[in-house]
Amino acid sequence: MKKLILILICLTVLFSSCLNDSNKNKNAIADTIISFSITSKDPELTSKSGKEVTLNEMKTIMIKSGDNILFKNFNFTLDNKIKGALNFSSYNGILIFNTPIKLSIMSMPPNGNGLTTYHKGDNIEISGTTLIKVNSTNFVISNLKTK
Numbered sequence: 001m002k003k004l005i006l007i008l009i010c011l012t013v014l015f016s017s018c019l020n021d022s023n024k025n026k027n028a029i030a031d032t033i034i035s036f037s038i039t040s041k042d043p044e045l046t047s048k049s050g051k052e053v054t055l056n057e058m059k060t061i062m063i064k065s066g067d068n069i070l071f072k073n074f075n076f077t078l079d080n081k082i083k084g085a086l087n088f089s090s091y092n093g094i095l096i097f098n099t100p101i102k103l104s105i106m107s108m109p110p111n112g113n114g115l116t117t118y119h120k121g122d123n124i125e126i127s128g129t130t131l132i133k134v135n136s137t138n139f140v141i142s143n144l145k146t147k
Contacts (some may be wrong), residue, residue, distance in 0.1 A: 083133035
């Protein structure tokens, strides 16, 4: 009888362990950023700036994993590091941005802290909608999609 109870306990623990491992693998897959959007003013549609620019005067592109896309004279990549590009990568469900040059970043909507300046080679975690200012060009990162 003791052997039977011991076997049942062992089977229960083994079954429970297998379920936990299965859930961990599902979470690992779900924690991969597969795409995000970049929006910027379209100079062909308007010469306005700041709050005067409407959504109709903006252009949005989507960056997918493995992409290298030229947008407003800047290359954007996701999980495809290229020298000099604005390289993004996914790590545990977090979008990481490696800065190729000095630039500024601000969360959107603004939280009152203003722009934070970063230098070449800095790694920055992007969570939610974020404004990236490179020289005089503004990009808004949004719509982070996970798998």
